[in-house]
Amino acid sequence: MYAVALTGVLALVVTVSAGVGPVSIPAVEVAQVILNAVRLPVGVEFTGGGSGLLRVPSVEILTHAPFGFAVDDTHTAIVRTVRLPRILLAAFVGVALAAAGTVMQGFFRNPMADPSIVGVSSGAATGAVASIVLPFALPFGIGLQLAAFLGGIVAGFAVYLIATRDGRTPTATLLLVGVAIQTLLSAVVSAMILFSGDSMRRVVFWLMGHLKNAGWGDVAAAAVVVPPLVVALAAYARDLNVLLLGEVDASALGVDVERSKRALLAISSVLTGAAVAVAGVIGFVGLIVPHGVRLLVGPDHRVLLPTSALAGGSFLVAADTVARAGTIELPVGIVTAAAGAPFFLYLLRTREVYEL
Amino acid sequence: MTSVLDATDLRVRLGGESVLGGVSLSVERGEFVGLVGPNGAGKTTLLHTLNGTRLPDAGAVRVDGEPVGGQSSREVARQVATVPQETTLSFSFSVADVVEMGRTPYVSRFGTTTPADHEAVERAMTAAEVAEFADRSVQTLSGGERQRVLLARALAQETETLLLDEPTASLDINHQVRTLELVADAVADGRAVVAAIHDLDLAARYCDRLLLLADGGIRAAGEPGSVLASDALQTAFGVPTELSEDPTTGTPRVTAVTDRGSTPSEDGPAPDAE
Numbered sequence: 001m002y003a004v005a006l007t008g009v010l011a012l013v014v015t016v017s018a019g020v021g022p023v024s025i026p027a028v029e030v031a032q033v034i035l036n037a038v039r040l041p042v043g044v045e046f047t048g049g050g051s052g053l054l055r056v057p058s059v060e061i062l063t064h065a066p067f068g069f070a071v072d073d074t075h076t077a078i079v080r081t082v083r084l085p086r087i088l089l090a091a092f093v094g095v096a097l098a099a100a101g102t103v104m105q106g107f108f109r110n111p112m113a114d115p116s117i118v119g120v121s122s123g124a125a126t127g128a129v130a131s132i133v134l135p136f137a138l139p140f141g142i143g144l145q146l147a148a149f150l151g152g153i154v155a156g157f158a159v160y161l162i163a164t165r166d167g168r169t170p171t172a173t174l175l176l177v178g179v180a181i182q183t184l185l186s187a188v189v190s191a192m193i194l195f196s197g198d199s200m201r202r203v204v205f206w207l208m209g210h211l212k213n214a215g216w217g218d219v220a221a222a223a224v225v226v227p228p229l230v231v232a233l234a235a236y237a238r239d240l241n242v243l244l245l246g247e248v249d250a251s252a253l254g255v256d257v258e259r260s261k262r263a264l265l266a267i268s269s270v271l272t273g274a275a276v277a278v279a280g281v282i283g284f285v286g287l288i289v290p291h292g293v294r295l296l297v298g299p300d301h302r303v304l305l306p307t308s309a310l311a312g313g314s315f316l317v318a319a320d321t322v323a324r325a326g327t328i329e330l331p332v333g334i335v336t337a338a339a340g341a342p343f344f345l346y347l348l349r350t351r352e353v354y355e356l
Numbered sequence: 357m358t359s360v361l362d363a364t365d366l367r368v369r370l371g372g373e374s375v376l377g378g379v380s381l382s383v384e385r386g387e388f389v390g391l392v393g394p395n396g397a398g399k400t401t402l403l404h405t406l407n408g409t410r411l412p413d414a415g416a417v418r419v420d421g422e423p424v425g426g427q428s429s430r431e432v433a434r435q436v437a438t439v440p441q442e443t444t445l446s447f448s449f450s451v452a453d454v455v456e457m458g459r460t461p462y463v464s465r466f467g468t469t470t471p472a473d474h475e476a477v478e479r480a481m482t483a484a485e486v487a488e489f490a491d492r493s494v495q496t497l498s499g500g501e502r503q504r505v506l507l508a509r510a511l512a513q514e515t516e517t518l519l520l521d522e523p524t525a526s527l528d529i530n531h532q533v534r535t536l537e538l539v540a541d542a543v544a545d546g547r548a549v550v551a552a553i554h555d556l557d558l559a560a561r562y563c564d565r566l567l568l569l570a571d572g573g574i575r576a577a578g579e580p581g582s583v584l585a586s587d588a589l590q591t592a593f594g595v596p597t598e599l600s601e602d603p604t605t606g607t608p609r610v611t612a613v614t615d616r617g618s619t620p621s622e623d624g625p626a627p628d629a630e
Contacts (some may be wrong), residue, residue, distance in 0.1 A: 252437070253458065253509075254461030
């Protein structure tokens with residue numbers, strides 16, 4: 001029920017957000033633009049395929065949005081080539097970070113856990129900054145995004161390997177190794193910034209998190225990576241619930257503890273790495289959204305994970321809208337922190353808060 | 357052969373120290389076996405080895421003749437359920453949610469719970485007398501209620517073997533007796549039960565058989581009266597004891613004797629910390 005409502009909220013936020021910018025476009029018109037776009041592939045299929053049972057829904061969409069609303073061409077172009085890719089990317093990144101954050105908080109049974117806790121974000125930052133700062137091009141034509149993604153995965157994997165002994169990975173050890181690796185990598189990043197010279201501004205902007213210059217290519221990549229991985233995490237929601245009761249208990253209840261931990265860690269790391277690669281280090285979404293949603297829907301991850309993911313998408317779209325609405329564009333990381341922290345404090349004060 | 361749980365020559369070392377030095381036991385259906393012994397005797401370790409969460413360095417545990425070591429934790433969890441001494445219930449799960457977690461070994465990763473699962477949960481909650489507060493958060497429960505919720509969770513696993521680690525340790529006498537009565541009901545249903553119980557009088561009152569565990573080995577085994585009367589008991593606890601008959605229940609009662617006079621065994625060793 002929450003999930004349905006939040007899907008509606010996400011759709012609404014996306015629509016409203018696409019109207020905000022230097023050229024203001026009413027939400028209704030945005031919806032028309034989007035619906036016009038929805039019609040396109042359907043129309044091609046319809047004319048090519050003729051009639052048939054399976055085509056019936058397509059015909060219905062056509063009648064609901066018949067031959068496009070009369071929309072200004074400029075507005076259509078703005079919405080479709082400039083704003084929508086950015087907004088959809090924000091939604092995917094928000095979904096990824098909130099889902100990964102939810103899993104990490106449950107996994108570590110620690111309210112301070114967020115997606116960056118096992119060093120993935122730091123690793124991604126190191127990779128990205130290296131690709132900007134280093135005077136030579138990285139081998140194999142690795143670009144900034146791939147460098148960031150690989151950096152994140154390598155860092156996460158290194159943390160896991162260091163924390164694992166005899167096939168067991170105690171979460172406390174993992175947490176501490178993650179903190180140590182984060183510290184080490186932030187030293188590396190600081191050193192690189194010091195010697196970055198002319199590209200320093202670009203580095204700092206990237207580190208603060210941004211969704212500028214998002215294109216449909218990024219959206220397509222995110223669409224391939226994020227939804228399947230969130231579904232994969234959802235498949236482990238029951239295990240995660242049982243793990244909250246402790247690992248010995250979980251094992252006695254039939255959960256293959258080490259295997260589930262590996263899967264949860266790997267999937268959330270890839271999600272985080274992908275999100276950071278396309279959008280930089282956006283803090284707070286993965287920390288605050290899961291907390292806020294948990295206060296509302298409770299600790300059951302079968303409910304919490306999907307709702308938190310959808311709320312994360314809406315939150316980041318809204319935050320990015322604020323970030324780009326002003327005369328000077330802010331890095332979205334600043335907005336998420338500035339808006340998220342007070343809202344979170346409000347929730348803490350008004351709701352009865354249990355552990356985690 | 358009717359024994360459902362068999363352990364042969366279990367040896368476990370923890371951090372270089374031998375905790376279990378060759379423990380063998382077998383439990384039959386409908387039998388309530390009490391595990392008694394001083395703190396640090398290895399009772400909890402033995403239970404963890406029996407339910408497969410800890411692999412022994414040597415020896416084997418068999419459930420229904422099948423070695424536990426060769427099975428997935430999911431398969432084992434359909435045969436052996438455990439009521440832990442303490443569990444982290446600091447999350448606002450409802451009682452029904454926690455009991456439903458007992459169905460974990462039956463629910464597939466991508467599936468959801470079936471009507472059969474819900475029936476099992478209902479039965480378990482009724483049997484453990486927690487059905488009336490099924491919707492309450494586990495955080496609002498008293499110690500005795502929480503213990504029954506954990507018992508319900510284990511019953512929902514619908515296993516033939518039930519292991520309990522100090523189920524009465526932190527309960528008042530009313531809840532101690534009430535919890536053990538529920539366990540005795542589970543035994544009457546044909547389950548094989550092994551429970552670590554530090555209260556010797558309660559163990560003698562409810563168990564069919566006692567195993568005295570001390571220094572990683574079984575020092576005495578058999579009828580409660582014979583185990584409690586044995587010299588091994590005095591050696592294991594390091595205190596002279598006297599055996600009498602409880603006038604109300606007619607079951608054996610152990611009294612520790614000290615220089616200052618006698619103290620009842622309830623004031624004896626505190627439960628194993630874990």
